[in-house]
Amino acid sequence: MSWLDDLEKKLHDADVQVVNDAKSPSGKPHVGALRGVLIHDAVYKFLKDKGIKVKNIYGSDDYDPMDELPGGETAEKYDKYLGAPLSNVPAPKGSEHKDLAMHYISDFFKIFDEIGAEAEFYYMRDYYKSGFFNEAIDTLLSRAAEVREIYKRVSNSDRPNDWFPAQVVCEKCGKLGTTQIIDWDGKEATYVCRDDMVTWAKGCGHKGKMSPFNGNGKLPYKVEWAAKWKYLNITIEGAGTDHNTRGGSRDVADAVSRKIFNYNPPVNIPYGFFLLGGAKMSSSKGIGATARDMTNFLPAEILRYLMLNTQPKRAINFEPSQMFITKLFNDYDKLHNKFIQGTELVDYEKQIYTLSNVFSDEKYEVVDFSLIVTLIQLPHININEKVEERLNRKLTNAEKKNLERRVNAAKYWLKNLASEEERIQLQEKMPLEANELSQTQIAFLRIFAEHIKNIKPTEDNFQTAVFDASRLTPINPKLAFEAIYRVMLNKQQGPKAGSLIAYIDKDFIQKRFNEPAFNEIEFWKESSLTENEYNLWLKENSEKIIEKTEKNYTIDNVSVKEISVSMNDNKIYVKRVM
RNA sequence: GGGCGCGUAGCUCAGGGGUAGAGCAUCUGCCUUUUAAGCAGAGGGUCGGUGGUUCGAGCCCACCCGCGCUCACCA
Incomplete structure (x- = not known):
C-alpha cells in the first residue's frame, strides 16, 4: 500500500510518533467514522x-x-440543550450513562475491540476541567x-475585533x-451569550465576566485542533x-499551529467518505448504516480489508448488493487462501492481509460466502455438517x-440488505x-x-437424478439445472438442486x-440427431x-426413432433421431 | 465559485513512464454430479477529449468535457 510507505517518508523527527483521531x-x-479509526489503527500497527x-x-x-438534536429524540426535550457541551447534556431515558456524550461514545469505543483497533x-x-489546556487558552486569547x-x-x-478564539459556558443558561x-x-x-451567534442554537442574552480556565471555557474547533x-505532541492525524x-x-488549524504554537502540524492523511450505494450515509438523519450496524454485519477482517484496501483519498462506494458483498469476501479470501497455501504474497498483499487479519495467525480454511448465503436459506440444513x-x-x-461469523454476516445481509431478487x-405460481x-x-x-417417483428421497439421489434425467432427455446438464431453477425459484441459478428438491413437497414438484x-x-x-450424427456417436x-x-414412433406423420443405450458404467443414454 | 476524487473491456474495477490487466458476462471446446464460482481456450479497449514534456504517456504537465463528494456558519 503506497500510502503507508509514503507516510513513513514524511514522519516528523520525534521520539514517539503520536497518532491521533x-x-x-x-x-x-455512522460507518464513515470507522474509516478514520481503521486508517489510524493501520498507521499505528504499520509503524510499530x-x-x-x-x-x-x-x-x-x-x-x-451540541449542534443538532440527537437522533430519535424530540425537540421539546433537547431543544434547551442545543449549544451546551455534550458532556453536560443528559443521556436519553433508559441509557446506562449519565450524559449524552458518554451515551454515544461508549458503544463506539467498544467497537474498537471488536474490529481489532488499538487506541488509548x-x-x-x-483535559479542559483539569486545566490541561489553560496555557493554550491563555495564549490564544492573548494573541487573538x-x-x-x-x-x-x-x-x-x-x-x-471583539471576537476572541475561545468560548465560555454561559453562567446563566449553560450554553x-x-x-x-x-x-x-x-x-x-x-x-x-448571543441569540444570533449560530443558526442551530439561541443564547440567553446574558453578559458576564469570568475566568475561561479549568473547564469554564473551550476553544473553538479549528484552534482547538x-x-x-x-x-498532546501529535505527529500524525488524518x-x-x-x-x-x-x-x-485543517488549513486554519495548520496556520494556528505554526504561527501561534510554533508547532509543525502532524502528517496529514486526507481520506474520502464512505458512500452507500453512491450516496453519503448520514447518521444524523438516521439514514444508512451506523458504525454499529456495519460492525454487526461484517466480520472484522472483512471490514478492515474493505476500509484499508481502498486508497484513503478515494471514496468507498459500498453497495449492499449480493455482487458487491460476495466480491468483497472473495477478494479477501483470495489473499487468505494464498496465505494458508503458502503462496508468496507480494508486498502490498502481505501488508493489507496482515492489517486485515488481526485476530488469528492460524491457518484456517474459509468458507465461500455465497455458499453460506445459499445454505442458510434452505430449511433443516446443518451448515457445520455440510461444510465438513x-x-x-x-x-x-x-x-x-x-x-x-460468516453465517451471522449472511443472516444479517439476508435480513437487512438483500433485495427480493437476491x-x-x-x-x-409458475413464473x-x-x-x-x-x-x-x-x-x-x-x-x-417421472424419474424421481421411485427413488429414495435424499439430497444426493435427487442430485444424481438430475444428471440421470439429463441423459435420458437428452439435455446439457447446465440447461437442465436452469429449467429447475426457473420453475421453482424463477432464477437462472440457485442452491444445489438436490438439496432444494429434497426439502420441498413431492406433490408440488x-x-x-x-x-x-x-x-x-x-x-x-x-x-x-441426424442419422449421421447418431452413427458417429455410436462409433465413438x-x-x-x-x-x-x-x-420407432410416428409423431405428426413423421417417423422418429428413440434409442436407449446402456453403457458399461450402468448409465443409460437416450438418443433421438429423426 | 474553490478543493478533492473519479472517467480503462458489456458490467465492477486494478494498474501512477517501458508490449493494455483481473473478475463477472459473452463465445468455443471438454467434463458421469461445480450448481450463486467445474476445466481449457477465444473474442472484446483510439485507457473521457485536445494539446504538451519524453526515445517512449492510462500513467507526468496544461486546458477542456462529464460524474460524484466536499467547503465557504459549526463541528
Missing part, C-alpha cells in the same frame, strides 16, 4: 511493526457544543489579533456554542475530505468460529418467465419428475414440473456400449 459524540457514529516508537490515541470531543481513549472534558488575521488570510473569514468573548484582560473574559497537536479543503478547518462433508474432515475451532424464494424454456427443457422436467406446455414434435425437432462410444434398444 477524534470524534464528536453528537449522535450514533517497523520498530518505530508510536502510540495511538483517540479522543471523545465531548466538550463540543481520552475525553476532552477531562493574530488568530483573527489567520482566519482572514486562510479562510477569508472576517472575525470582528457554550452561543457565547462570544468580547474582551480579555489576561485573567477574565467578558462575554455575551492546533492546541491538541501541540499539547481527517475526512470535508476538513481537507482549501481554507477549511465438503472438506471431508472435521472443522477446527478456528474454522468453526470463522464460519459462525433472496431465494419458492415461486407459488411467466417459464414460457421461455425450450421444449427440451420442458421435456427434461417431465422426464425428471410433480405438479410444477409437469405444468409447462409440452409440444412433442417441437421437442423432437430440437433434440434429435462403441467400446462402452453394452446394449441398445430402438423404438
Whole structure:
C-alpha cells in the first residue's frame, strides 16, 4: 500500500510518533467514522511493526457544543440543550450513562475491540476541567489579533475585533456554542451569550465576566485542533475530505499551529467518505448504516480489508448488493487462501492481509460466502455438517468460529440488505418467465419428475437424478439445472438442486414440473440427431456400449426413432433421431 | 465559485513512464454430479477529449468535457 510507505517518508523527527483521531459524540457514529479509526489503527500497527516508537490515541470531543438534536429524540426535550457541551447534556431515558456524550461514545469505543483497533481513549472534558489546556487558552486569547488575521488570510473569514478564539459556558443558561468573548484582560473574559451567534442554537442574552480556565471555557474547533497537536505532541492525524479543503478547518488549524504554537502540524492523511450505494450515509438523519450496524454485519477482517484496501483519498462506494458483498469476501479470501497455501504474497498483499487479519495467525480454511448465503436459506440444513462433508474432515475451532461469523454476516445481509431478487424464494405460481424454456427443457422436467417417483428421497439421489434425467432427455446438464431453477425459484441459478428438491413437497414438484406446455414434435425437432450424427456417436462410444434398444414412433406423420443405450458404467443414454 | 476524487473491456474495477490487466458476462471446446464460482481456450479497449514534456504517456504537465463528494456558519 503506497500510502503507508509514503507516510513513513514524511514522519516528523520525534521520539514517539503520536497518532491521533477524534470524534464528536453528537449522535450514533455512522460507518464513515470507522474509516478514520481503521486508517489510524493501520498507521499505528504499520509503524510499530517497523520498530518505530508510536502510540495511538483517540479522543471523545465531548466538550463540543451540541449542534443538532440527537437522533430519535424530540425537540421539546433537547431543544434547551442545543449549544451546551455534550458532556453536560443528559443521556436519553433508559441509557446506562449519565450524559449524552458518554451515551454515544461508549458503544463506539467498544467497537474498537471488536474490529481489532488499538487506541488509548481520552475525553476532552477531562483535559479542559483539569486545566490541561489553560496555557493554550491563555495564549490564544492573548494573541487573538493574530488568530483573527489567520482566519482572514486562510479562510477569508472576517472575525470582528471583539471576537476572541475561545468560548465560555454561559453562567446563566449553560450554553457554550452561543457565547462570544468580547474582551480579555489576561485573567477574565467578558462575554455575551448571543441569540444570533449560530443558526442551530439561541443564547440567553446574558453578559458576564469570568475566568475561561479549568473547564469554564473551550476553544473553538479549528484552534482547538492546533492546541491538541501541540499539547498532546501529535505527529500524525488524518481527517475526512470535508476538513481537507482549501481554507477549511485543517488549513486554519495548520496556520494556528505554526504561527501561534510554533508547532509543525502532524502528517496529514486526507481520506474520502464512505458512500452507500453512491450516496453519503448520514447518521444524523438516521439514514444508512451506523458504525454499529456495519460492525454487526461484517466480520472484522472483512471490514478492515474493505476500509484499508481502498486508497484513503478515494471514496468507498459500498453497495449492499449480493455482487458487491460476495466480491468483497472473495477478494479477501483470495489473499487468505494464498496465505494458508503458502503462496508468496507480494508486498502490498502481505501488508493489507496482515492489517486485515488481526485476530488469528492460524491457518484456517474459509468458507465461500455465497455458499453460506445459499445454505442458510434452505430449511433443516446443518451448515457445520455440510461444510465438513465438503472438506471431508472435521472443522477446527478456528474454522468453526470463522464460519459462525460468516453465517451471522449472511443472516444479517439476508435480513437487512438483500433485495427480493437476491433472496431465494419458492415461486407459488409458475413464473411467466417459464414460457421461455425450450421444449427440451420442458421435456427434461417431465422426464425428471417421472424419474424421481421411485427413488429414495435424499439430497444426493435427487442430485444424481438430475444428471440421470439429463441423459435420458437428452439435455446439457447446465440447461437442465436452469429449467429447475426457473420453475421453482424463477432464477437462472440457485442452491444445489438436490438439496432444494429434497426439502420441498413431492406433490408440488410433480405438479410444477409437469405444468409447462409440452409440444412433442417441437421437442423432437430440437433434440434429435441426424442419422449421421447418431452413427458417429455410436462409433465413438462403441467400446462402452453394452446394449441398445430402438423404438420407432410416428409423431405428426413423421417417423422418429428413440434409442436407449446402456453403457458399461450402468448409465443409460437416450438418443433421438429423426 | 474553490478543493478533492473519479472517467480503462458489456458490467465492477486494478494498474501512477517501458508490449493494455483481473473478475463477472459473452463465445468455443471438454467434463458421469461445480450448481450463486467445474476445466481449457477465444473474442472484446483510439485507457473521457485536445494539446504538451519524453526515445517512449492510462500513467507526468496544461486546458477542456462529464460524474460524484466536499467547503465557504459549526463541528
